Amino acid sequence: MKKKDADKNAPPLEIDTELLRSYMMGAANPKYSNKVNELTEAIDLHLEEKQVGKGKIAPEDALFHQLEKFEEALDRAIASGQLELRVVHGFGKGKLKAEIEKRLRQHKHVRSFTNDYHMRYGYGSTLILLK
Numbered sequence: 001m002k003k004k005d006a007d008k009n010a011p012p013l014e015i016d017t018e019l020l021r022s023y024m025m026g027a028a029n030p031k032y033s034n035k036v037n038e039l040t041e042a043i044d045l046h047l048e049e050k051q052v053g054k055g056k057i058a059p060e061d062a063l064f065h066q067l068e069k070f071e072e073a074l075d076r077a078i079a080s081g082q083l084e085l086r087v088v089h090g091f092g093k094g095k096l097k098a099e100i101e102k103r104l105r106q107h108k109h110v111r112s113f114t115n116d117y118h119m120r121y122g123y124g125s126t127l128i129l130l131k
């Protein structure tokens with residue numbers, strides 16, 4: 001059987017044209033978003049420069065703000081029945097990562113977590129497996 005004949009027998013591909021169109025127009029993938037919702041598989045805790053300092057958040061409150069977003073994302077992931085959540089914390093001085101790990105060790109719905117390598121985030125993220 002020739003390759004062209006095999007392709008004729010293959011089922012047609014189902015393509016979400018609206019999603020494809022939105023990606024082509026430059027929309028971000030909803031799975032990787034700062035917004036916390038049922039589709040979120042990763043939460044990016046980085047703050048933009050305009051948010052810190054002269055912006056909206058005082059530098060001494062930045063860690064508190066990031067941890068609040070983390071807790072919100074974790075609670076939403078647990079409530080929606082997700083089995084895993086990736087938290088993007090970056091490298092920096094390690095304060096955010098240390099605080100996240102401290103909270104994960106005490107959380108009853110966390111099976112395990114690891115500073116897992118990811119092609120997009122390198123080692124600047126933690127993969128959390130939920131119960």
